[in-house]
Amino acid sequence: MTQPLVAVGPVLSAVGMFWANLLFNLFVPSGSGQAMIVMPLMAPMADIAGLSRNVAVSAYQYGDGMANIIIPTSGVLMSILSIAKVPYQKWVKWILPLFLTWVVIGTASFVVAVLIGWR
Numbered sequence: 292m293t294q295p296l297v298a299v300g301p302v303l304s305a306v307g308m309f310w311a312n313l314l315f316n317l318f319v320p321s322g323s324g325q326a327m328i329v330m331p332l333m334a335p336m337a338d339i340a341g342l343s344r345n346v347a348v349s350a351y352q353y354g355d356g357m358a359n360i361i362i363p364t365s366g367v368l369m370s371i372l373s374i375a376k377v378p379y380q381k382w383v384k385w386i387l388p389l390f391l392t393w394v395v396i397g398t399a400s401f402v403v404a405v406l407i408g409w410r
Contacts, residue, residue: 296340304340305401308333308347312354313394320365322355343410346401353397361390 296304312329319325329351337347359365363379372382 293336293339296336301341302402302405304336305342305346305350305405306398308336308342308350309353309397309401312351313358314354316355316358317362317364320359320362322359325355326351342405345409346404349404350401353400357390357393357397361386 296307299307312325315329316325319328330348333347333351334344337344359368361368361383363369369379372379
């Protein structure tokens with residue numbers, strides 16, 4: 292798993308770790324469950340890719356936090372939408388621009404974090 296990270300460099304590795312966590316949150320929406328599965332992999336991957344562990348933890352936190360507002364496997368989100376009588380399709384149409392803005396800002400923050408040598 293680390294060979295592609297080493298090949299693309301630290302900036303793309305950090306962004307890739309963030310995006311991987313965004314996608315992984317679809318399968319494990321629980322924050323603590325995701326941390327238990329992902330962090331034992333991401334910490335050594337960050338070390339091998341030349342990233343600080345702060346970047347690895349932030350990739351996990353950003354991915355988990357941002358995705359929870361849109362993933363249909365989140366029990367909390369689906370319960371809230373059900374109680375509010377808001378169809379999921381309507382929610383996605385409304386929240387998607389904000390979510391995409393967050394993802395762009397998150398991606399940019401990882402680029403900046405690696406370029407300034409955040410430790």
